[in-house]
Amino acid sequence: MRNFVHTSHPSRVIFGTGTVGQVRDEVERLGCSRVLLLAGPAVAKAAARVRDVLGDLIVAEFDGAAMHTPVEVTERALDVLREHAADCLVAVGGGSTTGLAKALALRTELPQVILPTTYAGSEVTPVLGETQGGRKITQSSPAILPETVVYDVEFTRDLPVGMSVTSGVNALAHAVEALYSPQANPVIDGMALDAVGRIARALPVLVAQPSDTGARADLLHAAWLAGTCLASVGMGLHHKLCHTLGGTFGLPHAETHTVILPHAMAYNAPAAPDVMNRIAEALDVADAPSGVFDLIASVGGPTSLGRLGMAQADLPEAARLAVATPYPNPRELTYQGIESLLQDAWRGLRPASPAVHVPPALGATADLERLTEQVVASFADAPDPRVGQLLGDLVRHLHHFVTSNDVTESEWQHAVDFLTRTGQICTSTRQEFVLLSDTLGVSSIVDLLTNSRTPETTPSAVLGPFYTDGPPETAQGADISRGVAGTPLWADIRVTDTEDHPLPDAVVDVWQADKDGFYDVQLPEHEGPVLRGRLRTDDEGRLRFWTILPAEYPIPDDGPVGQMLQAVNRHPYRAPHLHFMISAPGHRRLITQLFVKGGPYLDSDTVFGVKEGLVIDFAPGTGPTPDGRAVDGEWRSLQFTFRIARIADAPAS
Ligand code: BEZ
Ligand code: FE
Numbered sequence: 001m002r003n004f005v006h007t008s009h010p011s012r013v014i015f016g017t018g019t020v021g022q023v024r025d026e027v028e029r030l031g032c033s034r035v036l037l038l039a040g041p042a043v044a045k046a047a048a049r050v051r052d053v054l055g056d057l058i059v060a061e062f063d064g065a066a067m068h069t070p071v072e073v074t075e076r077a078l079d080v081l082r083e084h085a086a087d088c089l090v091a092v093g094g095g096s097t098t099g100l101a102k103a104l105a106l107r108t109e110l111p112q113v114i115l116p117t118t119y120a121g122s123e124v125t126p127v128l129g130e131t132q133g134g135r136k137i138t139q140s141s142p143a144i145l146p147e148t149v150v151y152d153v154e155f156t157r158d159l160p161v162g163m164s165v166t167s168g169v170n171a172l173a174h175a176v177e178a179l180y181s182p183q184a185n186p187v188i189d190g191m192a193l194d195a196v197g198r199i200a201r202a203l204p205v206l207v208a209q210p211s212d213t214g215a216r217a218d219l220l221h222a223a224w225l226a227g228t229c230l231a232s233v234g235m236g237l238h239h240k241l242c243h244t245l246g247g248t249f250g251l252p253h254a255e256t257h258t259v260i261l262p263h264a265m266a267y268n269a270p271a272a273p274d275v276m277n278r279i280a281e282a283l284d285v286a287d288a289p290s291g292v293f294d295l296i297a298s299v300g301g302p303t304s305l306g307r308l309g310m311a312q313a314d315l316p317e318a319a320r321l322a323v324a325t326p327y328p329n330p331r332e333l334t335y336q337g338i339e340s341l342l343q344d345a346w347r348g349l350r351p352a353s354p355a356v357h358v359p360p361a362l363g364a365t366a367d368l369e370r371l372t373e374q375v376v377a378s379f380a381d382a383p384d385p386r387v388g389q390l391l392g393d394l395v396r397h398l399h400h401f402v403t404s405n406d407v408t409e410s411e412w413q414h415a416v417d418f419l420t421r422t423g424q425i426c427t428s429t430r431q432e433f434v435l436l437s438d439t440l441g442v443s444s445i446v447d448l449l450t451n452s453r454t455p456e457t458t459p460s461a462v463l464g465p466f467y468t469d470g471p472p473e474t475a476q477g478a479d480i481s482r483g484v485a486g487t488p489l490w491a492d493i494r495v496t497d498t499e500d501h502p503l504p505d506a507v508v509d510v511w512q513a514d515k516d517g518f519y520d521v522q523l524p525e526h527e528g529p530v531l532r533g534r535l536r537t538d539d540e541g542r543l544r545f546w547t548i549l550p551a552e553y554p555i556p557d558d559g560p561v562g563q564m565l566q567a568v569n570r571h572p573y574r575a576p577h578l579h580f581m582i583s584a585p586g587h588r589r590l591i592t593q594l595f596v597k598g599g600p601y602l603d604s605d606t607v608f609g610v611k612e613g614l615v616i617d618f619a620p621g622t623g624p625t626p627d628g629r630a631v632d633g634e635w636r637s638l639q640f641t642f643r644i645a646r647i648a649d650a651p652a653s
Pocket of ligand 2: 574577579
C-alpha cells in the first residue's frame, strides 16, 4: 500500500487513424467559428487535410513557428490573430508549432486544438518554454494546456525514420524519469510502463517498415502517455543534463536525449533498482540501461556526444553546470560521477550491465561455439604447430571475451580504433604496444614465466623503453651522474651464483631517471649519456659506483595508453628504481630493477614491476663516505647482492 497524490490535467484526446475528419466538430464543440491555422511548410500535406476539413472556419494562417518559441515570432502571429479576430487556434506540427499555439493561448486565452506530427508529447503539458533576447523562460499555467489533442496516426506516417527514433527516445525519457520521480504514483507508473513497452516494440518495426500503421500507432500512443507523465510529475538528472547540453552547448534536442538516456539510467540504477527492474521487464531485457542502449544502437540512433559535435574539452564544464544547482534525483549528484557519465556518453560506450549476464538463446550458443571451432580448426595445418596452438587459443579467449561480455558493435569499433591509434603513434623511439603490454601487466607475466622460476635467483623485472645499447664504459668507483644534481648515492653491488660464489668479470649495465623523474633521452640538454653506465665486477664479484637517488616518474602518457589509464582513473607513475642488466659468462642474463624502500607508488606501480625481493633500503649515509669523497649534506648508500643462475641450472624457457 502506497500513499500518493495525483493531478489529472483536463484535456480531451481523440486518437486513431483518419481522426483529422473530426477537427471541425471539435472546433464547433468549443463554441468557435474563426480559426487561426498554425502549420509550417514541413507538414504541408497534413495542413492541406486540415484545410479540407475546416473549410470556411479558417480565417487566417501563420507558418512562421520557430524552435524554442522566440517571443518576436509570437508577437507577429498575435498581430495576425487580432487582425482576423480569430477565436480558436488549430496547430499542425511538432514541438515548435505546438509551442507557438501555447504562447498565443497564454496571451489570449483562446482554446487550442493540436494535431501532432512528432512524438514530442508537449501537446499534453501545461508548460511553455519561450526565448527572448537569447534567454529561455519556462512557465507553467492552465491557460497553456491545449483543450483538445487530435492524434491522427496518418499524420506521423511521413516522419523520417531518424527523427522518429530520436523523437521516440525523447518520449521514452519522459516515461523513464517519471517512474523514479519523487511524485511518482500508480496512475503515472501504469502509463509510463505502457509507454516503455510500446516504444520498445515499435522502434525496430518502424526501422524495417517506416509506414507500418501498428508501429506508428504504438509510438504515437506512447508519446501521449509519456507526455502525460511529463505533465504530472517532476523530471530528474536526464532532463537536467539534456537541458544543459542543449542550452549551453547548442546540442540538438532529441538527439541529445537519445545519447544521454542510457547513461543517466545507468547512473541512477543503483539508487532505483526496483524501477530499473520494471523497465527491464517492460523492455524484455535483463538490464534496463544497457537494454535501452542496445535498442537505440539497433535502430541506428545516435550513441555518442562526440559524434553530435560536442567538444570533449567541454565535458568538465557541462558536469559542473549540471551539479551546480540541486534538484530531486534518486541518486546524489557528484561532479565526478556526472563527468564520468558524460565521458562515457561522449565516447559512445555501452553502459555496463552489472547485475547479470544473459546467455544467448540456446540455438545461438551452439552457433557461436561452432563458429569458434571452425576458426580454431582453420589453424590446424600451420607448419609450426606452436603458431597453430597460440592462434587457436587466442581466438578461443577472444570469442569468449566477446560473447560473455555481450560486446556491442560500437564497443568493438572503439577497440579497433584504439589499437589503430596505438600503432599510429609508434616510432623508432616510441613503442606504444610495449607500453600497453606493460600497463596491462602482460610484460610482467611473460617476464615472471621466463625469468623468475627459481627462488634462489634474484627476481627479474621488465626492461622498459629507456635502455640504450652500449652504455658508456665506466670505471669502478666512478660517478655515472656526471654532475647531474640530486642526492648522492653510493652503490656497493655484488654478483654471485646461486651458491654465493662471486662472479668476476660480469658486465653490469645500469640506467635510471634523475631526481625529477627524467631519463637522459628525455632531456635533450644533456650532451652524451648520463645516469647510465657499463661496469665490470672485480675479482670478488663486486662493483662500486656513485650516482644519485632516482625519483618516481610517469610513463609516456600522451597517447592511447595514457587515455586508457585515464578512462579507468589510473595514475601513470612508476615507483623510483634503478635498472640493472647483468651478464656473466656461463650464466643466465638478469634484467631487473631495485626499488627505493619507502618511496611512492610501490603498491601501485603502473607497470606492475615491483616485487618483494627488489624493494631495498637506500639507507642514509653516516660518517665519511666509503671512498673518502667529500659530500655536502645528505647522501645514501645501497648494498645489494644479485644472484644469477648458471645456464645448466636454469630451467628451460
Ligand atoms: C621503465 O622502468 O623504464 C619503464 C618500464 C615500463 C614502461 C615504461 C617505463
Ligand atoms: Fe625506469
